[in-house]
Amino acid sequence: MENKKESPLDPINNAPSEITKIIKRILRLEKDKLSQKKPHINSDIIKVIKEEIQ
């Protein structure tokens, strides 16, 4: 039987919970700043990782 195809969300949803949280928060940050061509976002991402990994 053919295996069910992997969905784009699988790698994110199947991650350990803290990694899923990090990714979702990063994607949300990116979406919020999507209208800016070069958003300064790195420090926000570092903050997310440091908050989630204590």
Place this chain on the structure above:
Amino acid sequence: MRLISLQLNNFRQFYGLSPELHFLHGEKNVTVFLGTNGAGKTTLLNSFNWLLYGTFTKGFLLPEQLVNKRAIREAQEGSTVEAWVQLKFEHDGRKYVIKKIAQVLKTGNENGWVPRGELAPTLQWAGPDGKWNNEERISDIIGRILPEDLHTYFFFDGERIERIMQPTKKEREEIANAAKKLLGVEILDRAIIHLNSVRKDLESELKEVGDAETKKLVEEKQAAEEECKNIYQRQEELDRNIDGQQERKTEIDLRLRQLDEVKNIQAKRDELTAEKEKRIKSLQSTGDQLAKEITSNAYSIFLGYATQSFQDLIDLLRKRGELPSGIKTQFVKDLLDKKICICNSPLEESSIARKAVEDWMGRAGLADVEEKAIRMGGEVTKIEQSIPGFWGRVDQLQDRRRTDREEISRIEDELDEIREKLRNNPKEEISSLEKQRDEAEAAIIEANREKGSNDEKIRALYEKIDSLDSKIVKHQANEERQKLAQRRVEAANDALARIKRSRQIFDVYFRDNLLKRITKLFSTMSFTPYRPTLSEDYELGLVDSQGKDAMPVAASTGESQIMSLSFIGSIIEEARANHAKKEGLPGPDSSTFPVVMDSPFGYLSDNYRFQVGEHIPKLASQVVVMVSNTQWRGKVEQAMSGKVNKTYVLVYYTTEDNFDKEFVEINGNSYDLVVQSPNGFEYSEIVEVN
């Protein structure tokens, strides 16, 4: 994006201020503009293009003359005359107004005017609080709502659809990227870039707090990453070189085609090159078929020994008289339970008669074996019989490959001869062109070689980086801070790898979904047995799927049109589906998309007109159609009438005395499409039909 209204002022043939042209949505989502040739249908389409993207469709002549001639003539010398277009729309809970102005200066010279240029567009928006704001990043905002690379699909010129079916490689990439952008995949791309840089920052922190060994490993990894980056840069440079040389080759071919002395030879070369490419494709496709045949059926030829031992075993059982068994276990068991034999002898415990019947139990067990033997015998025979068929197919495919290879080699010989002839041509221009062509070809081969070896280097470097990554992770950390820093680096690495994987799956997933949707839409509109295809780099094609092998077919203009409509309809459907998912990648802001179409029925036969007319309202949330009376009357009107919300008539004022009267009947009223100009000017007016 939901269109609210469009207003034009002195724009091209539309004199003065037009009424506000409203576009509705919902169940009846179609707005129709009816007009004769030259009345301004294409101008209306281009008013959107110019306003939103600063572009015009290919058939739009004299694009520098945007201001209405009558308005210029009526203005006083020295005054500025303006043409403008204003669009109101809604997107993601905000109301927008975008306006763009072009100006000319009325003069006394021969022309009567000089251009003063276009003013930068203005964009204002109001949120739910009703407060209006000015927006400066206009192209960014518009690009995110309806990406420019896709605008030819949303603002569709039905008379020039060939670019949509046969885009260049670069255009295809742009279309694919724009479609993905529309679906929110840019978020993943940006996250990959930013997370990659954050990961480096976190690694530097680890280096600061880490021990000497960790520092060494991190440094080694950074060096490998730097090398990778340099190779990637070189690959891009090589790609540009290849493109450049390819262009040079194409130019030389073009020149050779124009030279009388050698145009026949070049034509022959073109023909041979095309034939060679066809053969190469066929060779690849036969190779694929051969691999498929071997994967699915080659096992049968290795089963000779197993089928023989099966036969030997069965023969032995038959010789011994154990097969056929002729008696079933259950039957013997019943006799023993009833303690009476079929010959009526009692089968008491420990009696000789019972012992004799009990012996049958062992032999009766073979009835199961017999049943299985019969079933397996059938399978084994089938496998044996399939072997000649398998070899036959393999031979046939091998023959085809051989023929293709021989043909390729023959063609190459002929191409060599042509090359030789041109190189030695007495006319210097020709021999020099051929030499340049040889150089370009050699440069392309060399660049491709270097690319191949670079790919290998990149692969090796990635392996090295992976191995260093695991070493860094495994390295014993003593200090608590180092452990924490390491966990953060690991988390960043893991998150990055997962987003990259997600992005990778998205590509395949997106293309698969898109093709499924295109196929479905195409089959509902087309009467042909053809099936659309979508290559890895988003080239649309058609194949005839009736026979065993799908054969590519050349799409007619009508089919190309239906393909293009299916393509845009599919992108919109996919965006809507993504938007509807609550849990998912952050998708598009809105699920509302308009499609504005100029003459989408021009190339279609009556049957197709009905089919397409019936499906167009389903393609997008709002549909604006510009049609001539002949395109509209009959099948299209019949198919779309239930979906039309608003109709506008473009009245064309002509200065000709002898003109053909043209009118349209709507809701029992008659509207003139062409009327005599009362003032010696040619212009158009837009009239709303009630």
